[in-house]
Every structure is written in structure tokens, then in C-alpha cells.
Amino acid sequence: MxxxxxxxxxxxxxxxxxxxxxxxxxxxxxxxxxxxxxxxxxxxxxxxxxxxxxxxxxxxxxxxxxxxxxxxxQVEDARFAVQSTASDESTTLRIGAVAGPLSAGELTRPILDAFRALHPEVTVKLRDTSFADQVDLIASGVIDVALVRCPIVHDEVEVIPIAAEPRALFVRSTHELASEKVLSVDDVTGYPMLALDAPEWFSGFWQLDPERGHSLVDARLAPVSTVQGIQLALAASQTVVTGCATMARFAPSPLIRAIELPDASPSVIGVAYRRGETRSIVRSFLDAAAMAAAENIAVLPNATSSV
CATH class of the missing domain: 1.10.10.10 (Winged helix-like DNA-binding domain superfamily/Winged helix DNA-binding domain)
Structure with a gap:
């Protein structure tokens, strides 16, 4: 093997x-x-x-x-960490993005452009992260900063919220709810949820555990940790799960339907970094991301600024 x-x-x-x-x-x-x-x-x-x-x-x-x-x-983390030691920390910034461009949706490009405009001399290394590892990679020092989807709960990681957008309910195209345009949280809490391979404080939010008061995942399905995994699992089952509205725009699939869920608490986009971080290059990215999100909030549909 x-x-x-x-x-x-x-x-x-x-x-x-x-x-x-x-x-x-x-x-x-x-x-x-x-x-x-x-x-x-x-x-x-x-x-x-x-x-x-x-x-x-x-x-x-x-x-x-x-x-x-x-x-x-683990192999990828080791490779990334070893390569990073060869770079000058003052001229390299390692940025994580959960689910790639879905991390901040349409705000992703303005955020990165704003930082590059301020620091053209800095080499930016981007890394796609999963739901499961988006926080641990920061805490372990594999990446310096990350665009994340909240909630984030970790003793060694701080998060600055920069924007919030609506959540949607995702179901297979043949699901009994697939023809609905808008639903309320109460309409869907009785349906079995797709389990996410992530810490409970993260997965529970998207599985609507707080609204239900307990978990209701289909234990016959393996938990998934990527957007592609969500799509595949939903297409092959009768489970449902919530996600950010960006997912419907950035990762459309004829097998999946997105249904508006306006009364669900919003999906908060944040910038995460290690607690106690003092490097100026990291602080500069945090400031640039907050500024870019506030100035370009209109490009993220139905979003509000958290700055």
C-alpha cells in the first residue's frame, strides 16, 4: 500500500x-x-x-x-511546512481558504487583490482547506492566516468576522423538497442531515443541531469534508444539509437543488489567525481583508458587512 x-x-x-x-x-x-x-x-x-x-x-x-x-x-502538511522553511517569513504569506473560492465568495478576489496592492513584494501561497482542517492548519503554523466560515472554536485561533451571507438548504434534485423556493428552519428540522467531517462546533451549525436541540444525521453515510463530497452524498441519498448561499453560485450541480432558508442564522465569513500573532505582514492582511470586504460588500449577494 x-x-x-x-x-x-x-x-x-x-x-x-x-x-x-x-x-x-x-x-x-x-x-x-x-x-x-x-x-x-x-x-x-x-x-x-x-x-x-x-x-x-x-x-x-x-x-x-x-x-x-x-x-x-499529514503528508501534504509536512510537504507544505518543509517548503515553507525555505522561504523568508517576511516576504511570504501562507493563506488558507476553506473550500477554495467559496471561502469568501465574490469577496475572495477583492481581498487578495487589496493585499497584493499593498504588498507587491510578498509571495502569496494559497492553500485550499477542508472543513476538518481549516483551523488546525492555522493553530499548527502550517498556514499563517485563513479565510474561513464560522463558527470557529479553538483556544489558539482568533477570528475577525468580515461579512455575513444567507444560508440555503441543499437537497438532491429528486428530493420531495426540491421544488420549494423558500423554506423555514422549522420546515426542515425533521429531515435526516448529511454529516460533515469536521469538529462538532462546526458541523453542528450546518446540520441545524442547535435549532433542533440534538443531532439528526444519517449514520449510514460517511461524513464528508468537501463541497464535492457534499454534492455526491446528497445526490446518492435523501439527506439534506445547509450551506452558504455562495455554494449554489460557485459550485452548481444539476443533481442538487438550493432552497432559500431566510430565517436560518447567517453564514459568517471570517479571517482567522493564531492567537498572539505579532508579525506585521499578518496584521496587514487582516486589515486589508476587513477593508476590502467593507468596500466591496455589494458584490456578495444579499450580504452584510461585519466590519
Whole structure:
């Protein structure tokens, strides 16, 4: 078992299809299938159940995918940290963005442009983060600052809110709620939720746990930690989950429907950094992000400034 096989495994699990995974990995389908078969043979277990519509993880497969993600994240963190030591800290800023451009939606570009205009001499290293690792990467020093989606609860991380936008409910296109345009929180608290692979203080918010008073996730589905994972899991189940309204614009899918949820507490966009951070370059990014968000708040539909 090697890292490449683990990467293949995760890609197939997230795509639900060897063909789609091969396209995502920029490789032919036969060698990908052969690599997965070798992995199953080496481990002596079946990782997938093959169907005419794709592949479904077995219990053993779900267990290995979870561990594979952890290993791949650790390897990426190590690579990123080692490369960072070769850079001059005064001329490099490592910026995380949860779910890439979904981190701040239409405000992402103005924020980055504002900082680059102030510091053209600084090398900006961007890193896409998942729901699960967006905070730990800051606390561990792998990244210097991050555009995040609140709530964030961590003793070593501070967050400056810069904007808030509405949340939406996401369901599969054939779900009984899919034809609705607008719903209230009370309308959906009885539906099973898709579990997010993230700390409880984060996942519970999006799963509407506080409004319900308890969790109601479908335990038959593995928790997901990416937008693509959300789309795939929703398309294959009757679960629902809330998300930022930006997701409907930046990651549209014919398999998924977004329904307005106006009475849900908003999705707050923040800039996170390590507690006690004193470097001027980090403080400059915090100021630039707050300023850019306030000045460009109109580009984020139905948003309000938190500055």
C-alpha cells in the first residue's frame, strides 16, 4: 500500500465512479482499476461494491478512506511546512481558504487583490482547506492566516468576522423538497442531515443541531469534508444539509437543488489567525481583508458587512 494507491482510493470514493475519478486524476481508467484491484488483493478485503452506476464503499472501504484522508493530509502538511522553511517569513504569506473560492465568495478576489496592492513584494501561497482542517492548519503554523466560515472554536485561533451571507438548504434534485423556493428552519428540522467531517462546533451549525436541540444525521453515510463530497452524498441519498448561499453560485450541480432558508442564522465569513500573532505582514492582511470586504460588500449577494 503506497500513497498513490491511497490517492486513487480517495478520488474514487469521492467521485463514486472509477471513470470520473480517472478523469479527475488525468489518467486512463484501466490502470486506475488495476491499482485498486491490487490494493484490495494486498489487503485481502473488498473496498468497493461494483454496480452498473458506479462503486459503493464497503465497511472496510469506508474505514480505509477515512484513514487515507488523514495520511494524505499529514503528508501534504509536512510537504507544505518543509517548503515553507525555505522561504523568508517576511516576504511570504501562507493563506488558507476553506473550500477554495467559496471561502469568501465574490469577496475572495477583492481581498487578495487589496493585499497584493499593498504588498507587491510578498509571495502569496494559497492553500485550499477542508472543513476538518481549516483551523488546525492555522493553530499548527502550517498556514499563517485563513479565510474561513464560522463558527470557529479553538483556544489558539482568533477570528475577525468580515461579512455575513444567507444560508440555503441543499437537497438532491429528486428530493420531495426540491421544488420549494423558500423554506423555514422549522420546515426542515425533521429531515435526516448529511454529516460533515469536521469538529462538532462546526458541523453542528450546518446540520441545524442547535435549532433542533440534538443531532439528526444519517449514520449510514460517511461524513464528508468537501463541497464535492457534499454534492455526491446528497445526490446518492435523501439527506439534506445547509450551506452558504455562495455554494449554489460557485459550485452548481444539476443533481442538487438550493432552497432559500431566510430565517436560518447567517453564514459568517471570517479571517482567522493564531492567537498572539505579532508579525506585521499578518496584521496587514487582516486589515486589508476587513477593508476590502467593507468596500466591496455589494458584490456578495444579499450580504452584510461585519466590519
Amino acid at each position: 503506497d500513497l498513490r494507491q491511497l490517492q486513487y482510493l480517495v478520488a474514487v470514493a469521492e467521485e463514486g465512479s472509477v471513470r470520473r475519478a480517472a478523469r479527475r486524476l488525468y489518467m486512463a481508467q484501466p490502470p486506475l482499476s488495476q491499482a485498486l484491484l491490487r490494493l484490495e488483493r494486498d489487503l485481502g478485503v473488498e473496498l468497493f461494491t461494483r454496480t452498473s452506476k458506479g462503486v459503493i464503499l464497503t465497511d472496510a472501504g469506508r474505514e480505509l478512506v477515512g484513514r487515507a484522508r488523514e495520511i494524505l493530509h
